[in-house]
Amino acid sequence: MSRAALLVLADGRFPAGGYAHSGGAEAAVGAGRITGAVDLEEFCRGRLHTAGLVSASLAAAAALGVDPVELDRAADARTPSPALRVVARKLGRQLMRAARATWPSPELDALAREFPKGAHQPVVLGLTARAAGLGAEDAAYCAAYESVSGPASAVVRLLSLDPFDATGVLARMSPGVDLVVDQAVEAAREAVAGGIGVLPAASAPLLEVGAQAHAAWAVRLFAS
Template sequence: MPDTTLLLLADGRFPAGGHAHSGGLEAAVTAGRVRDLDGLAGFLRGRLATAGLVSAAFAAAACRGDDLGRLEAELDARTPSPALRKASRAQGRALLRTGRALWTLSTVERELHHPVALGVVAAAAGLTPAEAALTAAYGTVTGPASAAVRLLGLDPYATHALVARLAADCDSVAARATTMDDLPACSAPLLDIGAEAHATWEVRLFAS
């Protein structure tokens, strides 16, 4: 049962709003930093090593039962972009709403960042912190990869082959996230800058 639950939570069709977010890829494509499959590969690896590691560690900590208020404050400090904080909490709201419909969640009175909400939902679903971390790491690359098919017109087979090649990297990031003594604070300044620019656009395909 936990294996199936893990697949359910990591499924891109899980109704938690992830399809509406590109993970910063739309801004990177518009800025000309990502133009093709090779560029996408570099973007995904960079995102996984920075935002992915942070997300995985916070999801694991929330799943483990760490204090949510502290986690929220710590993640705020690691998210200097107001646009990214807004997007993270929007995804967190959607995830908690879906989680409440599927499992019994402990009462959560406040809005949560997406990685923290993911940990809360994972715990309610009976998953381990390691599984929560893996789900977060995996989502870090699958969201932008799916967006790339729409933004760049990439071959979906080639795009998913790229995601498959990143499987070992996702495993490594998840393992590292659950064995670190302190919560990581990896930064990705271009994602922050891109998010602020993206938030000002009148026409865009994705919310972030």
């Protein structure tokens, strides 16, 4: 496996469209739930252990070769908010374009044909990692880290938060990211043998409610 490929995939400059999304942080800032670094850390911790865990497990399962069409259905079932389902598919479509240009793969081509409007982003991420010669743990790390780095980067822009403080938040999240990755990979391996029903379905109601409200804002800095 190529660690250089992992760096490319995890790089925030990889043209997968994530920079345009706040991961729910903009809605949380608007509601007064994030006002600084302390609130950001609590928000990221909650997101990591809910949406982050679900995404990481889906990505890990896709990297292990679990049927991506079934995984996409599982992602839909684990995303109650219509707004977040739309976002996940848009991000999946953008990631697919970048992935097919970077690591051409028959599996990516097949998924693109199956979902011309986009499969869920974690499923595409897992297949992308597979195409890049990476493993389930690598895919899970990408997904888990994205779940907290996106909001941290967004809050720097939304609140003019000191970037050093935001980076400190991410550094303190490292043990939690490691834990979530371990849980996600274990669940993905169980899914290979026992079916996708064993994958985590952790809930984050405020993220879902916030996403629906944010989608109706007339003026916003981020797409989600």
